[in-house]
Amino acid sequence: MNNTTPFAVQAIILLQNYIKQLGFTPVIHFELEGCYQLDSKIKRFSLDYQRINRQLAHAGIDGELVPEYWYSQWEYVSLFNGQSPLKEANNLSQALHLLPRFFAEQGISKTLIKPVVWSGDKGKLASGSGDIFTTETRAVHIPNAVQMNISALDSEGKNIIIERGFGEYLQQCFLDTSLNCCLIYLPEEEAFERLALKTKYGLAAELCSPVDISGGHQGSIALYKEVGKHNQAMGEEPVLYNHKNEVLVKRQNWQKTARIEHRIGASSMQYNAYFNIIYSY
DSSP states (O other), rough: OOTHHHHHHHHHHHHHHHHHTTOOEEEEEEEEEEEEETTTOOOOOHHHHHHHHHHHHHHTTTTEEEOSSSTTTTEEEEOOSSOOHHHHHHHHHHHHHHHHHHHTTTEEEEEEOOOEEEEEEEEBBBBSSSBBSSOOEEEEEEEEEEEEEEEETTTSSOOOOSSHHHHHHHHHHHHHHHTTTHHHHHHHHHOOOOOOHHSSOOOOOOOOSOTTTTTTTTEEEEEEBBTTTTBBSEEEEEEEEEESSSSEEEEEEEEEEEEEOOOOOOOOOTHHHHHHHHHHH
16 A cells, blocks of 8 residues: 555545445446566466466455456456455455466566556457457557446445436546546556557557447447447346256346446556545545
8 A cells, every 4th residue: 555545545435434325335346457478488388367366365355367368468357246345446456466476476477567568469360350360470569457347236236327327427427537537547657558559559450449438338438238348238147057057048137237337547556446446436
């Protein structure tokens, strides 16, 4: 924690209590992207995600690590354990400092929690494909983001994002305040370079989000209801399985998963989860 964080913690507690008095429960979850670099002598490597997830659980962190898009990229994602926004800030703050140690225990020389990993990978997507790479070996700059998923529950546990245009209103609030607050969620100069990767560094095919941050199905401040980032159905829940444990029937409960996704934030060791929780309030 830096010197200002204890004051931020007190502010979060006051805000939590205030919103509770209004009859609502805020729900905030983080996602954090990063990369790793291996010693040049290591030719074959497979990251043991299960081991790291056991370590995160042992540390009392409501989150897990999953593989991300690029070969050396990973993502920390929150678990939905009913944690408060303050506990969620504690989770991410702890993860930022523990993950480099967990990676080092597996022989990784560098853990990169930074806005852009320059020349972090090689290759390029084939035209018209979302997951097939060409044989091109140009260096690719990998952008890493932090995003907040924000919703709120009423006294009956129902998601109010879907009620009476509240989601649209909250999305507009973030759009109105993001520019003035950008130093909070873009905490270092390199974070602003990340915003230009599509136009300046030729990653338009790899980065599917539109230039316009106004949202819709996709965007940096998106309101997700029936469909998600890739136009996939939101809130699908399995209802019936076959003898091979394959899902035969699903139902869609998008009302439960509807949220604002604020994904302008840049991965950084300087990112302060506590400040960003306050911003989301």
